[in-house]
Amino acid sequence: MPLAKALPECPVVALKAVRVSDYDGRSLSVSTSTQIEIDPDLPRAETLRQWFASDGNTVTPRMISVSTVSGGGADPAPRPGSTNVQVSSMSELNKMIEDKSSGASVAEYVEVKAKVAFIKRENSYYPKCPEESCNSKVVSNGENEWRCDRCDQTFPTKTNRYVLQASLQDDSATTWVTVFGDQAQMLMGTVTADEVEKLQETDLDKFDAAFQATQDKWFKFVLRLKTDEYQEQVRTKAIVVRIELTSEPEEPPEPGKQQQQQQDGGEASNTKSGGGGGGL
Ligand SMILES: [Zn+2]
Known part of the structure; x- marks a missing residue:
């Protein structure tokens, strides 16, 4: 499933082998070796899901990446x-x-x-x-x-x-x-x-x-x-x-x-x- 289409449901997204950089705040770059999994079946994903369901969804997110163009x-x-x-x-x-x-x-x-x-x-x-x-x-x-x-x-x-x-x-x-x-x-x-x-x-x-x-x-x-x-x-x-x-x-x-x-x-x-x- 394309990532952008999955986002409105606020899934947990797990990324492996991404490059973290300071471009425009904080950005992640993917390569051919990157693995992206949406709603993975992992204990840490479950913890995150529970946090989001209880009070995480009311927290005002602090923007760590701002794109002047798309945003x-x-x-x-x-x-x-x-x-x-x-x-x-x-x-x-x-x-x-x-x-x-x-x-x-x-x-x-x-x-x-x-x-x-x-x-x-x-x-x-x-x-x-x-x-x-x-x-x-x-x-x-x-x-x-x-x-x-x-x-x-x-x-x-x-x-x-x-x-x-x-x-x-x-x-x-x-x-x-x-x-x-x-x-x-x-x-x-x-x-x-x-x-x-x-x-x-x-x-x-x-x-x-x-x-x-x-x-x-x-x-x-x-x-x-x-x-x-x-x-x-x-x-x-x-x-x-x-x-x-x-x-x-x-x-x-x-x-x-x-x-x-x-x-x-x-x-x-x-x-x-x-x-x-x-x-x-
Ligand atoms: Zn477009």
């Missing part, structure tokens, strides 16, 4: 009326990101009103499984062959999905956030991630303009703060789960130096992202 679309927006949303300025948001990385408890969701200072052009989308319900990255297996490990299938096509690194700014500070799929589409307007790929290959001016168009527009963002571990370091990412277009605040922020630095190639300090800010 990103699954971030739920807060329920209407949720009290776990804190309205903040960008400088307060930066403080919360810092606090969360050092283990302090902060609100799960943060609402900020900010403008888009910059969107990175590099790695702004990834090849996604064509199944609508699946956000997994597919790998090219040759011409017109795209392999999705999650669906355990090879497809003749793929579709691109946005994964934007955007720097948001208000009059207090600037912060890098990650924006996936539908939320990213709201920033990019009518230009789809498939079209962005084409423009990148055919018309770099239009490609750049597609990103430029959203700059300096004001939005109300709801962000989810999420920690993961990378090479034994805890990092916190701010992932956008909801976007609404909004008007500029009464007193517009001064055009500060901060934005300039970000555009000149400032590194994303709170999110994982490759390369500098500017250029192609």
Whole structure:
């Protein structure tokens, strides 16, 4: 039985001869000598099953592995009326990101009103499984062959999905956030991630303009703060789960130096992202 299909029933999974590494938190790599058994008939599996049935299923799991690509679309927006949303300025948001990385408890969701200072052009989308319900990255297996490990299938096509690194700014500070799929589409307007790929290959001016168009527009963002571990370091990412277009605040922020630095190639300090800010 494919592993992904067995998972909703929460089986015990036993793995033998896997390589443990620190990639994106903690990851396991399989090889041809790896043995995987679902619901094995072992005393330790039985202990685990009993623990899960009694109270293990109510424990909030601590994420030890986070995939920015396949996991990103699954971030739920807060329920209407949720009290776990804190309205903040960008400088307060930066403080919360810092606090969360050092283990302090902060609100799960943060609402900020900010403008888009910059969107990175590099790695702004990834090849996604064509199944609508699946956000997994597919790998090219040759011409017109795209392999999705999650669906355990090879497809003749793929579709691109946005994964934007955007720097948001208000009059207090600037912060890098990650924006996936539908939320990213709201920033990019009518230009789809498939079209962005084409423009990148055919018309770099239009490609750049597609990103430029959203700059300096004001939005109300709801962000989810999420920690993961990378090479034994805890990092916190701010992932956008909801976007609404909004008007500029009464007193517009001064055009500060901060934005300039970000555009000149400032590194994303709170999110994982490759390369500098500017250029192609
Ligand atoms: Zn898939």
